[in-house]
Amino acid sequence: MTIVLGAIADDFTGATDLANNLVRGGMRCLQVIGVPQQEIDLTDIDAVVVALKSRSCPVGEAVADSLAALEWLRQQGARQLFFKYCSTFDSTDQGNIGPVTDALLEALGAHQTVMVPAFPINGRTVYQGHLFVGDRLLNDSGMQHHPLTPMKDADLVRVLSRQTPHPVGLANRAILAKGSEATSAHLLSLAEHGMRHVICDSLDEQDLDVLADATVLMPLVTGGSGLGQALPAQYRAQGWLERITEPGRLSPASGGALVLSGSCSRATLAQVADFLAKYPDGGFALDPLSLSEGDKQWEQALAFALERLSSNAPVLIYASADPERVKAAQAELGVERAGHLVEEALSQLAVTLVNEGVGRLLVAGGETSGAVVSALGITTLRIGEQIDPGVPWTQAPLAVREAPLSLALKSGNFGGVDFFTRAFEVLA
Ligand SMILES: Nc1ncnc2c1ncn2[C@@H]1O[C@H](COP(=O)(O)OP(=O)(O)O)[C@@H](O)[C@H]1O
Numbered sequence: 001m002t003i004v005l006g007a008i009a010d011d012f013t014g015a016t017d018l019a020n021n022l023v024r025g026g027m028r029c030l031q032v033i034g035v036p037q038q039e040i041d042l043t044d045i046d047a048v049v050v051a052l053k054s055r056s057c058p059v060g061e062a063v064a065d066s067l068a069a070l071e072w073l074r075q076q077g078a079r080q081l082f083f084k085y086c087s088t089f090d091s092t093d094q095g096n097i098g099p100v101t102d103a104l105l106e107a108l109g110a111h112q113t114v115m116v117p118a119f120p121i122n123g124r125t126v127y128q129g130h131l132f133v134g135d136r137l138l139n140d141s142g143m144q145h146h147p148l149t150p151m152k153d154a155d156l157v158r159v160l161s162r163q164t165p166h167p168v169g170l171a172n173r174a175i176l177a178k179g180s181e182a183t184s185a186h187l188l189s190l191a192e193h194g195m196r197h198v199i200c201d202s203l204d205e206q207d208l209d210v211l212a213d214a215t216v217l218m219p220l221v222t223g224g225s226g227l228g229q230a231l232p233a234q235y236r237a238q239g240w241l242e243r244i245t246e247p248g249r250l251s252p253a254s255g256g257a258l259v260l261s262g263s264c265s266r267a268t269l270a271q272v273a274d275f276l277a278k279y280p281d282g283g284f285a286l287d288p289l290s291l292s293e294g295d296k297q298w299e300q301a302l303a304f305a306l307e308r309l310s311s312n313a314p315v316l317i318y319a320s321a322d323p324e325r326v327k328a329a330q331a332e333l334g335v336e337r338a339g340h341l342v343e344e345a346l347s348q349l350a351v352t353l354v355n356e357g358v359g360r361l362l363v364a365g366g367e368t369s370g371a372v373v374s375a376l377g378i379t380t381l382r383i384g385e386q387i388d389p390g391v392p393w394t395q396a397p398l399a400v401r402e403a404p405l406s407l408a409l410k411s412g413n414f415g416g417v418d419f420f421t422r423a424f425e426v427l428a
């Protein structure tokens, strides 16, 4: 059994986002956490997304983990590889998008790939190589304050040029408007001029369809999940996919409901505020400075959650804070330690509370989700109902539970303002 698409995602929420769009495009998709250490059954699976935690780790580690994932996906016979990163191109001058892409291209012996971060339905578009979030340039969208990968430049050709020694090309909207043949010809001419990376404009789904058509035979494509929704139609046109399948149905959810939020993105801050407005006594705020002083705050959070869960009341534990508070904590503790304290606290709460009967868990934040999913020892995720674009419910088998755990991993900036309450209604 061989798969059509093998994807390597640089964080766990991003992986779920891509898997969700592949399912919506009609592929049968499995998400695995890290490179599987044991043989897994891929019967009736068209696409596998390997979720890594490689967005913010040291470059060498990101490259090594991505190459290991590539190797495993090639062993599964993947016809095309997809490197999934954030629709807001989250990275630093050191990487990891550039170095990982370079390493993957080299390992595949490929000469060129496209960079397509756009996810129009969630407001991420690219014009003349500049990334917009809604009507704001990336560097004015809130992403300039991201705790780990602040994005202070919207010009992606310039951003990527700082991450790779190779020249970076552009396929702009005017080219895409001429259709997929003209786009392919443009990519070819850029390749002849040594452009291994091509930032691609995309304003809407039609642009993504053109790009999918122009790139379906490339060994490697890279980008956000928007391209992932456009590719399955091209795989079908190539005769690689047998039939359109229904989006997956998960078994009924059970157990207590819990929201853990470590995301400080604008959308999450609004979702936290909305939850607290509905349930003024329903939230408990963690703070890295208190966490650094010992176990007291963590134990208080646990007691708070247990109490509310025992009365079936909604519960939110959050470290989400505005940029000033995040900066103050980072100034005192350092960026890495502040992040680690929060991730550790939330993931240990997840482990303890799942043992105590939580069966429906919503986690906000990519790094946060990575920490929580790893601590829970989850190895595979099945994709279910979409809550909002880019965020589906998933299910994971867990030794400590008879029924699978229902899990939603929300990217920081995804989801409507009432996401923390509506998600559980979708599941009911
Ligand atoms: N109050 C805080 N102070 C400092 N860092 C924080 C705080 N709250 C959360 N963090 C850290 O910020 C990072 C947020 O990243 P992530 O979980 O990926 O969210 P997003 O999806 O919004 O980018 C995590 O490492 C988290 O631990």
Ligand SMILES: O=C(O)[C@@H](O)C(=O)COP(=O)(O)O
Residues within 6 Å of the ligand: 011, 013, 014, 015, 017, 018, 085, 086, 087, 088, 119, 224, 225, 265, 365, 366, 367, 390, 410, 411, 412, 413
């Ligand atoms: O492409 C996207 O925007 C998401 O899939 C994603 O990767 C978001 O990352 P986080 O905001 O760090 O969760």
